[in-house]
Amino acid sequence: MDFYEHMLSRARGWTLPVVILFGLGVLMSIIGFQGVENLIAIAFYGGIFAVLLIYWLQLGKAKNNDDMEALEKATAMQSIYFILMGILSMLVVVAMVFAMLMPAMMS
Amino acid sequence: MSSIYESPQASGNTRRQRDDTLVTEKMIRNIGRGRFWARFLSVLSYIFVAFMVIAFIAILFFLFAVSSEEFAKQVGGPLTDLSSSVITIGAIAYLVFLVVFGYISFLNAKAYGRYARYSAELSASQDQEDVVECFNAFTALMKYITITIIISIAAGVLIAIATPFFINSGSF
Numbered sequence: 259m260d261f262y263e264h265m266l267s268r269a270r271g272w273t274l275p276v277v278i279l280f281g282l283g284v285l286m287s288i289i290g291f292q293g294v295e296n297l298i299a300i301a302f303y304g305g306i307f308a309v310l311l312i313y314w315l316q317l318g319k320a321k322n323n324d325d326m327e328a329l330e331k332a333t334a335m336q337s338i339y340f341i342l343m344g345i346l347s348m349l350v351v352v353a354m355v356f357a358m359l360m361p362a363m364m365s
Numbered sequence: 366m367s368s369i370y371e372s373p374q375a376s377g378n379t380r381r382q383r384d385d386t387l388v389t390e391k392m393i394r395n396i397g398r399g400r401f402w403a404r405f406l407s408v409l410s411y412i413f414v415a416f417m418v419i420a421f422i423a424i425l426f427f428l429f430a431v432s433s434e435e436f437a438k439q440v441g442g443p444l445t446d447l448s449s450s451v452i453t454i455g456a457i458a459y460l461v462f463l464v465v466f467g468y469i470s471f472l473n474a475k476a477y478g479r480y481a482r483y484s485a486e487l488s489a490s491q492d493q494e495d496v497v498e499c500f501n502a503f504t505a506l507m508k509y510i511t512i513t514i515i516i517s518i519a520a521g522v523l524i525a526i527a528t529p530f531f532i533n534s535g536s537f
Contacts, residue, residue, distance in 0.1 A: 261514040265497060265500055265501065265504075268504050269500055269504045270509070272508045274516075275503075276507050276510050276511050279511065279514045279515075281403065319404065330389060330391045330392050333392045333396050333496075333499075334397070334398075334470075334514070336396065336399055336503050337395050337396065337398040337399030337402075338370040338399075338501070339399070340402040340403045340406065341399060341402050342399070342478075343406060344401075344405050344406055345402075347405075347406060348405075351409070
């Protein structure tokens with residue numbers, strides 16, 4: 259096994275539990291569906307889950323077939339993950355700041 | 366071996382050859398796209414860790430500087446021996462949680478930063494080593510996210526189990 263295969267095996271191995279955990283998150287959000295809040299949670303978990311699942315599949319393709327195109331797609335998935343997580347984290351921070359300022363603004 | 370008189374054929378094969386480099390133009394572009402957000406997430410994670418350090422110091426202050434009587438005044442009632450020890454155990458458990466969670470979050474922030482740094486170096490050098498480092502940073506990130514989620518679930522289950530015990534002990 260050369261370093262390339264070793265790198266992809268490690269990447270695949272550590273991505274799988276995250277995919278499973280986010281998949282469970284989507285499933286639990288669907289089961290306990292209550293309203294708009296759950297829709298946001300489903301969109302959040304669903305988006306991350308889809309990106310990481312595609313990343314995991316592309317890594318498998320790259321490892322088994324030595325496919326450079328799959329590796330390129332995997333790097334695209336990495337950047338989509340960062341963009342998605344970044345935007346979502348920013349929204350969470352804005353919501354938290356808004357929630358803290360809200361009582362002061364109301365009084 | 367093919368004949369030298371044979372016409373050259375274009376290959377649609379995208380398979381990596383053993384001596385091929387891992388770097389392609391598209392890969393560099395793709396990795397570069399996530400750089401800003403990786404840096405942003407790194408800074409955000411460091412801020413999160415700073416808040417955890419503040420919470421840690423506050424809990425330590427509560428444990429050592431605030432006496433049981435003062436706390437009883439805050440809660441609004443006399444503290445029994447049992448309830449004060451339950452609160453102390455709860456605070457120590459929270460401290461342990463903060464240390465573990467804070468450390469993992471710190472490693473997480475470092476992995477985000479590492480990805481951003483090697484992504485910037487890749488744009489300049491176009492070196493295969495930087496692609497490998499970006500992949501390793503992303504893998505490390507996946508590892509810490511898995512650990513973070515598992516710790517969060519374990520903490521949630523522990524809190525769910527401990528809450529009735531806290532309420533029954535008359536602490537709150």
